[in-house]
Amino acid sequence: MLAKLTEAERAELPASLPHWQPVAGRDAIARGFRFRDFSEAWGFMARVALLAEKQDHHPEWSNVWNRVDIVLTTHDAKGLSQRDVALARAIDALV
Numbered sequence: 001m002l003a004k005l006t007e008a009e010r011a012e013l014p015a016s017l018p019h020w021q022p023v024a025g026r027d028a029i030a031r032g033f034r035f036r037d038f039s040e041a042w043g044f045m046a047r048v049a050l051l052a053e054k055q056d057h058h059p060e061w062s063n064v065w066n067r068v069d070i071v072l073t074t075h076d077a078k079g080l081s082q083r084d085v086a087l088a089r090a091i092d093a094l095v
Contacts, residue, residue, distance in 0.1 A: 002077040010080070017088050023071060027079030028060075029088060033068045033095065041066050044094065051090045057083045 004027070005013075013020070013029070020029040035041040041063055048070070052058045060071040072088055074081035 002074055002081045002083060004074075004077050004079040004081055005085070009082075009085075013085070017085065017092070019092065020072075020088050023073075026071075026073065028071050028073035029080065029084060030069065030071045031088070031091070033070070035066045035068070038065050041068050044068060047094050048091055051094075052087065055083065055087055055090070057087050059087065 017029065020031045022028070023030050033041070033044065035044060045061070045063060045068055048059065048061075048068075057074070060073070062069050070091065072084040073079060074083050077083075
C-alpha cells in the first residue's frame with residue numbers, strides 16, 4: 001500500500017505545485033486548464049494519458065470543449081501520495 005503524504009510534504013505543495021489547489025472535502029488536488037479549442041484540449045489529454053499510463057497512475061478528469069479539469073488522488077493510499085505529486089509535476093511540464 002502506498003503511503004499518504006506527510007504533513008511536511010503537504011506543507012511544500014503550494015510552493016512546488018502552485019497551480020494545483022486542494023479539493024474541498026477530499027484528500028486530493030485539482031487544476032483546470034483552458035485551451036484555444038477542443039482539438040488542443042484533446043491533444044493535451046492524449047499527452048496526459050500517455051504520462052498516466054507510463055506512471056500507472058490515472059487521473060480523474062473531465063473535458064468540456066476547451067477546458068480540462070484534473071483531480072489527482074491515490075485511491076490505494078486513500079489520499080494524496082507521492083504518485084500524485086509526480087504526475088502533477090509531469091502534467092505541469094506539458095504546459
